[in-house]
Amino acid sequence: MEINLPISAVLGLMLLILSCNSKKGQPSGNDIQALHLKQGELISCGPPDKEFGQVNFDISCSPGLRKEFDLAVSLLHSFEYDEAEKVFSRIIDRQPDCAMAYWGVAMSSFHQLWEPPSKADLEKGAKAIEIALSIPQKTKPESEYINALALFYKDWKQVGHRTRSLNYQQAMARIHRDNPGSREAAVFYALALVANADPSDKTFTNQKAAGKILTALYPGEPDHPGVIHYIIHAYDYPELAEMALPAARKYAATAPSSAHAQHMPAHIFTRLGLWEECIRSSIASTAAAKCYGENAGIKGHWDEELHGMDYLVYAYLQKRENSPAKSQCDYLNNIQDVYPVNFKTAYAFAAIPSRYVLENRLWKEAAALKIHPAGFPWQKFPWQSAVFHFTRILGDVHTGHIDTAESELKILKAIYDTLTNQGDQYKATQVLIQVKTGEAWIALKEGRKQEAVRLMTQAADLEDNTEKHPVTPGAVLPARELLGDLYLELDQPDKALQAYESDLKIHPGRFNGMNGAVQARALLNDRVKTAK
Incomplete structure (x- = not known):
């Protein structure tokens, strides 16, 4: 039976078919909406032209989106994750079938060098990478990047974070091996190596491998934010820090619009005891972070501000500039709301006031230190909350309140058990160091001198074997420096000097370590004179 349709109907049908074909592989509006993408104008507190370094990442999406994509990846490399997601979101608005834009959204939820992503981040990342996988229009290298990241999100509800992170690292290793000319493959592989480094590996296998890749790239990519940033992370260890000094002095100028780029050099300056440079870097980073928080409409204070404050107070204390250090403590004490509530803000809230009282030997104040803010969800951050109890123990011991110190020690041991049961061996070990330190000083005050030395030595050895x-x-007080303090109390200046000098190799320029060494040498010299 022959059906004759009007020419207008035929044309309409043809247009419908073409329309359907053109949308083949394009994500639905509902799928994109379900991502709840961050949107809005890019926020920065640096130069008006928003300088985040130079990245050139080949993508098959519209040529008009290349500059936007490079900007988004530059933001990723400086851990400006919220702002990176905004730019990837803009790309999706303009070209919904740009697969790599969804890869970028999933990368913005990964946060490799931080704590494991939240449930919300994992859900968003998994949805984004699923969309990226479903889009057929992508090149072989793009498919490789997307497939590698998919391994991190695959079965995230059943498979542990470290296993999935290692799966991603192995996939990036293959991409790097098969594409030796790809700088971005090299950079992202190096980041995966650093992120998955074993903190107890004193040979720094992953870090050195990453550093070798990045330093080889550096001469040809002097303004690449990832190359410079990850060199700092790869060499953020006493034994390696000197190799990162050029990168540390370069990064802030390379990405001046990034608050994190202003902060990162402080890592290396701290490792090398370059306190003036650390102070300048930290002042710049906290100012940029405060500016970002205000412009982003954050309720309270952005986490990067508190993170920078910790490094700033630490540096002030090593120069015995107590007045500006105390001003930072007072400022922190007035902060109630932070965004996001995470491991960084929890650590800063605990460490900053603890550093001030412990470094200055304000034992009465240490014993009375209050947990702040009271409304903060400390139960989610046992490692960080342990810092308060550790500080109180040392305060109680030095003010003669041994019973109170014992009560605080019980809390510290309970936190250690919690972390052990959670399978977080690294943080459990950090708390164990504090437990043994507390036990050592209680033993000393109770006259059990040999036991005190044994326990404090164990604490120092444990700390030496972890990063x-x-x-x-750094630790609120290094364990080996505390061993030196204990030997001084036992009137053994020779062993005290040995402990101080050993610790200063790891923590150069620490005021109390240097001061303790001076005291120990003076006692030894006095004995030599007396013996004559």
């Missing part, structure tokens, strides 16, 4: 968390400039 600090990237969130902190």
Whole structure:
């Protein structure tokens, strides 16, 4: 049976078919809406032209989006995750079938060097990478990047964070191996190596491998934010820090619009005891972070501001500039609301006031230190809350309140058990160091001298065998420095000097370490004179 349709109907049908074909592989509006993408104008508190370094990332999406994509990746490399997601969102608005834009959204939820992503981040990242996988219009390299990241999000409800992170690292290793000319493959692989480094590996296998890749790239990419940034992270260790000094002095100028880029050099300046440079860097970073928080409409204070304050107070204390350090403590004490509520803000709230009283030997104030803010969800951050109890123990011991110190020690041991049961061995070890330190000083005050030395030595050895968390400039008081203090109390200046000098190799320029060494040498010299 022959059906004759009007020419207008035929044309309409043809247009419908063409329209359907043109949308093949394009995500639905509902799928995109379900991502709840961050949107809005890019916020920065640096130069007006928004300088975040130079990145050139080949993508198959519209040529008109290339500049936007490079900007988004530059933001990723400086851990400006919210702002990066905004730019990737703009790309999706303009070209919904740009697969790599969804990869970028998923990368913005990854946060490799931070704590594991939240449930909300994992849900968003998994949805974004699923969309990226479903889009057929992508090149082989793009598919490889997307497939690699998909391994991190795959089965995230059943498979642990570290296993999924290692799966991603292995996939990036293959991409780097198969694409030796790809700078971005090299940079992202290096980041994965650093992120998955074992904190107990004193040979720094991953870090050195990453550093080798990045330093080879550096001469040809002097303004690449990822190359410079990740060199700092790769070499953020006492034994390696000197190799990152050129990058540390370069990064802030390379990405002046990034608050995190202003902060990162402080890591290396702290490692090398370059306090003036650390102070300048930290003042710049906290000012930029405060500016960002205000412009972003954040209720309270942005986490990067508090993170920078911790490094700033630490540096002030090493120069014995107590007045500006106290001003920062007072400022912190007036902060109630932060965004986001996370491991960084929790650590800063605990460490900053603890550093001030402990470094200055204000034992009465240390014993009375209050947990602030009272309304903060401290139950979610046992490692950070342990800092308060550790500070109180040392305060109680030095003010003669041994019973109170014992009560605080019980709380510290309970926190250690909690972290052990959670399978967080690194943080459990950090708290164990504090437990043994508390036990050592209680033993000393009770006259159990040999026991005190044994316990404090164990604490120092444990700390020597692990590395600090990237969130902190260092322990609130280094264990081996405290061992030196204990030997001084026992009138053993020779052993005290040995402990101080050993610790200063790891923590150069620490005021109390240097002062303790001076005291120990003076006692030894007096004995030599007396012996004559």
